[in-house]
Amino acid sequence: MRRFFVDENAIADGTATINGNLFCHMARVLRLKIGTRVILSDGIGRRHVGYIEQIGKENLLIRIEESTSEPARPAGPVMTLYQGLPKGSKMEFILQKSTELGVDVLAPFAAARSDVRLTAAREGQRLERWQRIIREAARQSTRTTIPQLHAVADFAEVLATANQSVKLLLWEEEKANRLRSVLGSLPMPDSVAVVVGPEGGLSRDEAAAAMAAGFLPVTLGSRILRSETAGLAILAVLQFFWGDMG
Numbered sequence: 001m002r003r004f005f006v007d008e009n010a011i012a013d014g015t016a017t018i019n020g021n022l023f024c025h026m027a028r029v030l031r032l033k034i035g036t037r038v039i040l041s042d043g044i045g046r047r048h049v050g051y052i053e054q055i056g057k058e059n060l061l062i063r064i065e066e067s068t069s070e071p072a073r074p075a076g077p078v079m080t081l082y083q084g085l086p087k088g089s090k091m092e093f094i095l096q097k098s099t100e101l102g103v104d105v106l107a108p109f110a111a112a113r114s115d116v117r118l119t120a121a122r123e124g125q126r127l128e129r130w131q132r133i134i135r136e137a138a139r140q141s142t143r144t145t146i147p148q149l150h151a152v153a154d155f156a157e158v159l160a161t162a163n164q165s166v167k168l169l170l171w172e173e174e175k176a177n178r179l180r181s182v183l184g185s186l187p188m189p190d191s192v193a194v195v196v197g198p199e200g201g202l203s204r205d206e207a208a209a210a211m212a213a214g215f216l217p218v219t220l221g222s223r224i225l226r227s228e229t230a231g232l233a234i235l236a237v238l239q240f241f242w243g244d245m246g
Contacts, residue, residue: 014194034055159209171202
C-alpha cells in the first residue's frame with residue numbers, strides 16, 4: 001500500500017478528507033481509484049489504514065478502517081542540521097537527502113558569506129516549497145515522521161538557541177579534531193547538532209562564536225566537500241556511528 005502524510009486535522013469521524021496538492025498527486029498523478037487502500041501518517045505518531053471511498057473534482061474521501069500508533073522512532077540521537085543557505089536549488093537537494101538520512105530537525109541560516117538573502121515574502125514561499133519537498137522525501141523513504149523545518153535564522157540566533165548534548169562544527173580550518181576520534185571519545189548523546197556553512201564557509205569570527213557557544217570544530221581530513229555534500233556526509237556517519245545504519 002502507498003503511504004501519504006496528512007495533517008491531523010484532515011481526519012475526523014472515521015474519514016480523511018484530502019484536498020490541495022496531495023489530492024492532485026493522488027487523483028491526477030497517481031490516478032488512484034475508488035477502493036484503493038492506502039496508509040496515512042499524520043506526522044505525530046498515528047498510522048491510519050483505509051480505502052478511497054469517494055473522488056470529487058477538488059477532494060477525495062478516505063474511509064479509515066484501522067488506526068494505530070506508528071512504530072517507535074529508530075534508536076539514536078535526535079539529529080539537527082544547521083545549514084548555511086546555499087545558492088540556487090542546492091537547499092532543496094540538502095533537505096531531500098537529509099530527510100532520507102533520518103535527520104529530525106532542519107534549520108537553515110544566513111551566514112556572513114551567504115550569497116542568498118530572502119525577503120519575508122520570498123522566505124514564506126521557499127519555506128512552503130521546502131516543506132513539500134521534505135514531506136515527499138519522508139513519504140518516499142517510508143519514514144513515519146516528518147522532520148521539523150525551522151524558519152531561516154541568522155547565525156547568532158542559531159548559536160543562542162542550540163541546546164543539543166553534542167554540537168559539532170564542520171570547519172575547513174580545523175586540523176586536529178578528526179571526526180572519528182571525536183565521536184569515539186563521546187558516549188552516545190540524546191541529541192546532536194551539526195553546523196555546515198554556505199559555499200564560502202563560515203568566517204573566522206563566526207567559527208569563534210560557535211566554539212564559544214559550545215560547538216566542537218571537526219575536520220574530515222584531506223577531503224574538502226561542497227556545502228551541499230558536507231552535511232549529508234556527517235549525517236551518514238552519525239547514523240552509522242550512533243543510529244540505525246551500523
